[in-house]
Amino acid sequence: xxxxxxxxxxxxxxxxxxxxxxxxxxxxxxxxxxxxxxxxxxxxxxxxxxxxxxxxxxxxxxxxxxxxxxxxx
Numbered sequence: 001x002x003x004x005x006x007x008x009x010x011x012x013x014x015x016x017x018x019x020x021x022x023x024x025x026x027x028x029x030x031x032x033x034x035x036x037x038x039x040x041x042x043x044x045x046x047x048x049x050x051x052x053x054x055x056x057x058x059x060x061x062x063x064x065x066x067x068x069x070x071x072x073x
Contacts, residue, residue: 019025
């Protein structure tokens with residue numbers, strides 16, 4: 001049977017130490033994750049960017065104006 005190498009074993013041990021070194025660490029992470037999900041859902045439900053009432057003004061087509069100016073010269 002093949003045993004894992006030293007580097008992957010050290011990575012797993014470091015991650016396990018970081019997660020389980022303090023009591024309540026995992027519950028704190030899960031609480032933060034839940035707050036993030038709730039904030040995301042709230043952002044999807046209540047968009048803060050409301051569309052403007054009036055559409056932006058359009059620039060009139062000036063190509064016909066130029067043609068009439070050229071014809072009059």
